[in-house]
Amino acid sequence: MDTKDVMRNFSSKATSMKVPLLKSVIHHDAASSKSSHSDGSFNNWRVPSSNFGNVCYTPGYWEWVEDVLPRHKEILELIKVYDVVYTSLFTYDYDDNVLHAFCELWRPSTNTLSTFIREMSISLWDLQSIGGLPVQGHFYDEVVPSAKELTQTNTQKELLLPQSCRYLFLAFYILAKDDLQEVSVHDWVKFWFRGPNRYAEPPQKVSKVRATKPRLNHNPSGHIDSNFLPRTDEENAPFVELDVEESLRDDTNLAAFFACWLCKFVLLNKKVNHVRASVFKVASLMAHGKKFSLAVPVLASIYRGLKEISTSSNLSVENIIFPIHYVYGWLGEYFGTNHRANRSH
Numbered sequence: 001m002d003t004k005d006v007m008r009n010f011s012s013k014a015t016s017m018k019v020p021l022l023k024s025v026i027h028h029d030a031a032s033s034k035s036s037h038s039d040g041s042f043n044n045w046r047v048p049s050s051n052f053g054n055v056c057y058t059p060g061y062w063e064w065v066e067d068v069l070p071r072h073k074e075i076l077e078l079i080k081v082y083d084v085v086y087t088s089l090f091t092y093d094y095d096d097n098v099l100h101a102f103c104e105l106w107r108p109s110t111n112t113l114s115t116f117i118r119e120m121s122i123s124l125w126d127l128q129s130i131g132g133l134p135v136q137g138h139f140y141d142e143v144v145p146s147a148k149e150l151t152q153t154n155t156q157k158e159l160l161l162p163q164s165c166r167y168l169f170l171a172f173y174i175l176a177k178d179d180l181q182e183v184s185v186h187d188w189v190k191f192w193f194r195g196p197n198r199y200a201e202p203p204q205k206v207s208k209v210r211a212t213k214p215r216l217n218h219n220p221s222g223h224i225d226s227n228f229l230p231r232t233d234e235e236n237a238p239f240v241e242l243d244v245e246e247s248l249r250d251d252t253n254l255a256a257f258f259a260c261w262l263c264k265f266v267l268l269n270k271k272v273n274h275v276r277a278s279v280f281k282v283a284s285l286m287a288h289g290k291k292f293s294l295a296v297p298v299l300a301s302i303y304r305g306l307k308e309i310s311t312s313s314n315l316s317v318e319n320i321i322f323p324i325h326y327v328y329g330w331l332g333e334y335f336g337t338n339h340r341a342n343r344s345h
Helices: 059-069 075-080 084-086 096-105 124-129 147-152 164-175 185-192 233-241 246-266 275-287 295-311 325-335
Strands: 004-010 013-021 112-114
Touching: 059 075, 059 084, 059 147, 059 185, 059 246, 059 295, 075 084, 084 246, 096 112, 096 295, 096 325, 124 295, 124 325, 147 164, 164 185, 164 275, 185 246, 233 246, 295 325
Parallel strands: none
Antiparallel strands: 004 013
16 A cells, blocks of 8 residues: 545645555556557557458348348347347448557556546446447357267257257358368358348448548448348258258257357457357357357457557557457447448448
């Protein structure tokens, strides 16, 4: 415990006094208000080509989201992910200068942002209220189940894992190229969603430095029609190819979507825009109505990514990937950095 001089000012009389200043062990190396890059190592700030995993356009993905939201609304609301699935219907632009300033003031030792007013941080509550991510639920863990686990039953002779999980693995191995055991988000969406494509790829942005607010955005309108039609023969094609029973098609479709959504929008890793087989277990359980705490692993990923940025000696060559769109949302909520823009037609 240290002491600190403070000023008291009651009525017209000002006096100084010493008050105790409690210091946590984790603040021992962070007592100074200087940022981790106050030595000027951010003077040559440059966002790497990976854009820290910034959300990008994938043909067919927006159409798939618009199909999933009304078709599976009941289950999405049950497991508290309807809103966060809806948010994946858009791209998230940012101002490079704002991101630069934020990273300079971020202190990875305490996971806080030092401002002139106070210290702030991104919290689980923020991810729930701003991003729609559920805080409560089962522990999220990625693991590839064994072949035995895929067919294992309980005492009531019920499968421990939904049958949709097996179909996800079957599709994965059909799509995996050579011996790399990798499937791109593009190929995954193309295989599972056979509906019409209505959205073209947005034009490339010339600069991330904003002198004025953007005039147009090229995202979907966000309007979700509550009515949906039965699947066409073309839309049923992937289920026919995998020999999925008709009674399991909705469950399998939602599980396939969750697998894509988790890798593309929620929990990115170094292999950007690739689907990981390790999410199939969680994806199939979510499609079956099991609720997972997604805010906790997302917050951990954000903290790790911001620490990697703060401790990097050369950002331009780093492969730092994390769900940075939640940081943009947080900045917009607390600092008003977001702007409304008219939608292009």
